[in-house]
Structures are given as C-alpha cells and as structure tokens.
Amino acid sequence: MTAVTLSPDLSPPPPPERCFRQQTALLFRQAPLLLDCGQPVNDVRVAYHTYGTPSEHAVLVLHALTGTSAVHEWWPDFLGEGRPLDPTRDYIVCANVLGGCAGTTGPAELPQIGSGDAPLTLRDMARVGRALLEHLGVRRVSVVGASMGGMLAYAWLLECPDLVDRALIVGAPARHSPWAIGLNTAARNAIQAAPGGEGLKVARQIAMLSYRSPESFALTQAGTSHRRPGAPAITTYLEHQGEKLANRFCERSYLALTGAMDRFQPSDAELQTVRVPVLAVGISSDVLYPPGEVCGHAALLPNSRYLELQSPHGHDAFLMDPGPLPAWAAEFLTG
Template identity: 35%
Template sequence: MEAIATTTPLIHSRVPLHQDTQLWHSHAPLALDSGELLPEYELAWRCWGKLNSKRDNAVLVVHALSGSADLEAWWPELLGAGKPLDPEHDFVICINLLGSCYGSSGPLTLNPYNHRPWRSAFPRISVRDQVRTQSALIEHLGIQQLRIIGPSLGGMIALEWALLKPELVHSLTLIATTAAHSAQAIANSECQRAAIRLDPSFNNGDYPIEQQPQHGLALARRLAFIGYRCSEEFSERFGRVGGQQQSFSVLDYLSHQGEKFVRRFDANSYIRLTECMNSHDVGRGRGSTEAALQTISQPCLVLSLDSDQLYPPAEQQFLAEHLPNVQHRVIRSRYGHDGFLIETEAVAAVLTPFLRSTETHST
C-alpha cells in the first residue's frame, strides 16, 4: 500500500459550506461492508447549543438523501429557541453523510492514495458504514447519550444506530422511513442511476468535476421527485394546464427541480448514496427484520405521512408492530414523502413532547 497523505482534501462541495461547518478527520482506516478499506475520512458537521457537563443532552439529526449538516437551512422551523430542537436546552448536532458532497469525504474529495478526486473510485458505503463513521465522531466528542432523529435515509441510519451502538442511543424518532429498502424503492432508484449512467458525459463516473452529467442527474432528480410528492398534490397544483416551456406545467416544474439539483449536487454522490439506501435491511445477518427490531428497547416515535408513496405508511406500521417501545403517529398531508420538510408544524407538535419526555438531563 502506498503512503497515505493526511492533507485536508481540497474539494468539498459544489456550493459554499456554512462558515460554522466543522471538519473532523479520522486517521483510522474504516473497513466497509463492501470489503473495501477507506484509509481515512473527514466528516463535515455543525452543532447548536452546548454539551452539558454530563454530556447527555445531545440530539443527533441525521439528514436525508440530499441534505447537509446545515440543519438550520433545511429544517429551520424545527431548530431554534422555543422550537423542538432548542439550543438553549439541547446540544443539537448534524453530520453530513459519508459519500455526500457537502464537505464529508465522498467522490468530490481527494483520494489520499493518488491526491486526485475519488470520483467513481469512491467505495460503496452501507447504512451501517454511515453509523460507524458518525459514532466515531460522537465518541470523539465524548457524548454519552443521544436522542436521534432521522427522516427518510436518516431514519434508516437512526435504526442502525440503535442496533450497532445501543449504549449511546436514548431514543429514536423515525420519520417517513422503513426497516428495509423495498423492492419498489430499489427499482425506482436504479432507474435514476441508469439515467445518470446513460448521459454520455458520465464517462463511467470519471467526468471532470466542472462538467458533470447534468442531463442524467437532472433526469434522476425529476424521476425521484415524482415519488417525493403525490398524485393528489400534482392534480390540484398543475392539473392538465399547459406550461410556459413545455406542454404541461407539471413538466416545467419537474425540469426546474432537476436544473436546481444539478447546481448543488454531484452525480457520483447521488449514485453512492442511493446505493447506500439499497443496503438497508436491519435484518441482514440478524435472523430476520422482525427479530432485529424487537431488540431495540429504547423509546421510539414513528411518524408517517399518509400520502408517502416512497416509504408508505404500511412500512412505518410494520416498524410500529415490531418495535417494543413505540408510539406511531400519522400526519395527514397532501405533500407525499416530502411532507416531512413541509408539514413542520405537525411534525413539531408530535416531536416536542416526545423529545422532552425522553430527556435524561435536568437542565
């Protein structure tokens, strides 16, 4: 094996990171579920509030597919004084996922073996690998107890936290998520990755950083967006009305979402993180999905959006049937899966009492 450089990677993000973003560098190699070894890695993270002397007032929010550590940008209604995540009370932390493109190690950062961006050579990562990296940072910070909140992919990672590091997990809030990535979700995400691969600019993932396969990535986002929202909303909002650019207004809307996404996300990261979701099955190597869930004794709040087509309420009902210590709430929403980002008042109404009831600290 060649000597490994320990310089800070030069390329972190397609958009500027918030000035308060911190970078933590692990020099310990990470053995990945794929069998590959990540020689070292960095995690970008942000925090709000103060860790108390017992180090037990931490709340970890794990973001979804295209999120970042900048929780105040993507869930502003939930974070702040008097809100469910209250920095005057809690130490709130959010970590950019490994393989993403908002500061943590991923396809845009430098491969320490050759000092060039990893691009397609960045290894495949599993949901369990995400927990291994996050828990290394949490242990580095000396945190003793965590209440974990995860929407979507974040909820998958939260579940694995409880299975891999139960001693650190005090409670879980699992939003619009699932115990195992379904056949339908796997099929949908493969079509999205195929859209990227079919773009001639993709070049097997080794495109110049400034010339990513924008048509393929935009199409992947358009395909994904159909599953993030729902039929009722699309009918009410767009109906069959003609668009300004295309024959139907709904098509203009999807194109707009695709074009916006290309400006902020990276195609190789998209591939690695959607593959990461495919790895998710809490039952893998543990007898069965049901058996794994039954070992999670911490208090769990499971939240569903009734119009979620991606992780339909039946999948959270399954969680509720097999988690031993659980409350299950269903939020009525016309916004589908993305309702977790939009129905913030309804999320807050359920989240606040649950978080307060599972506090371990006195101040």
C-alpha cells in the same frame, strides 16, 4: 457493533458559536475505519454543524438523501428556541454523511468505494458518526431522522445501541421495498446512461414524482407553466428541480447513497432487539414509503409508538406541511 479508535492527536472540538457555521473534523488519522466491504479508510473528513452548548448528551439529526448538515436551512420549523430542536436546551449535532458531497469525505476521495464490488453502507455512515460524537465528547444521543435520515436512524439503533437513548423516525421504513429499490434503480440507470449531469437531472425528476403525491401535484402544479408559456406546469417544475440538483449535487454521491439505502435490509429478528423508545411517524399520502410500511416496520420494535401525519403532499410533507409533527417531536424528545 464495531469499535472505533480515534487518533490521540486530534484537536479539541471548537467552542460553540452564535453563528451557524460548518465545522470540520479529521477522523481515523492513525487507526483506519474498516468499511463493511472490507476496505480500510484513513483520514476521513467530516463536515458538521452544531447548535447549542456542548454536552455529553446531544440530539443527533440525520439528514435526507440530498440534504446537508445545515439544519437551520432545511428544517426551520424544528430548529430554534421553543421548538423541538432547541439550542437553548439541547446540544444539537448534524453531520454530512460519508459518501455525500457536502464537505464530508465523498466518492472522489474514495475511488474504490460505492461500486458494486465495494459498496458503501448505512452502517459505515453510522460508524463515522460515532467517531464524530466521540471527538465532540458526546456519550449519549437522542436520534432524529427523516427520509434517508430515518433509515440511517435504524442503522444507528442496530450499530450503536449503547449510544442511543431514543429515536424519532419520520417518513422512513426499516428497509427498502421492491418499489423503492425499483425507483432508485431507474434513477441510477438514468445517471449511468447519461453521465455528466443530464442523467442526474432525470434521476431527480423520477425521485420528485415519488416525493409528492397525485393530489399534491393537482393542488400545486395544475395548468400551464409560468416559466414556459404553453408547457404544462408539472413539466417545467420537474425540469427546474432537475436543474437545481444537478447544480449542487454529485452524481457519484447519488449512486453511492441510494445504493447504500437499497442494500440496508435488517431482518425482523434484528429489529426486535431494539429496546429504546422509538416514535415512528408515517405520512398519509406518502407513495414512496406508504404509511402501512412505516407502521409495520415500527411495530417490530418492542418499545415503539406510531403516529400518522395527515397531508396531501406526500413524502415531502415533513418539510413542506409538517402540521402537528413539531409538537409530537417536542413531546417525545423531552418526555
């Protein structure tokens, strides 16, 4: 574990507000963040959301690859009074990851980072998150992460074991398989072959095929398109998803973050050192991270439990078809 030193001249965290407003902290102003690649970085800006009353214990939510810190926008089934992430009970924190493009320091400000010679890592992201928690006065956390956020939760368990009380990991393995790395490689190659947005559109289309399942597309995208008469619905659906992502996401962030996920390869021995309670949830129809893979990695943790969400909608079921997942999460987080 790498110790984090914060600058003493940081302003105190802002008071809680009723409105959901993104906040920003500037960290590592004097002592730099030393990345795993050996590069020191100063003045790391972190954009984040908080919900609830500040406390020394928080629920830390870790977002997915193209997600943001605005949990209220993308996980409404989970956030709210009486729900697993309850601002009337808990102090909830979610930060945009280092290397992303939603307000936290990204590739444009780290020109030397994210390349093959100076790659970004999930552990780097965890260290930035740790610094934010210290800035907010948080001493302990329960971690909740799905998809990339679930993999990042594993990084937190290994990088910051003194901070984490428990972890809920949804639809995520501890490390990428050749299949997952292959999908990301194809997506990155598309971006590099057609920079300027067109490649990112294709990368998103590749990803969307792995985020759903054949059954899901048969249920939702069969027949012809209402967007372009005569075209298959699946064709215009994928094109639409590509356009949407290209309008809001940075291709350099996509390269850096998918590379960080692919390089995160903790050993079985490292996973066996995790002692805190972990609930891992697989998704029955997930073709990106098959449930057997999610279960197998969780089984390496000495104090883990595995549950499986039954859904035809593949990896994205945690967003679009959560079923009993909120109830499982609430029981685990408050138990």
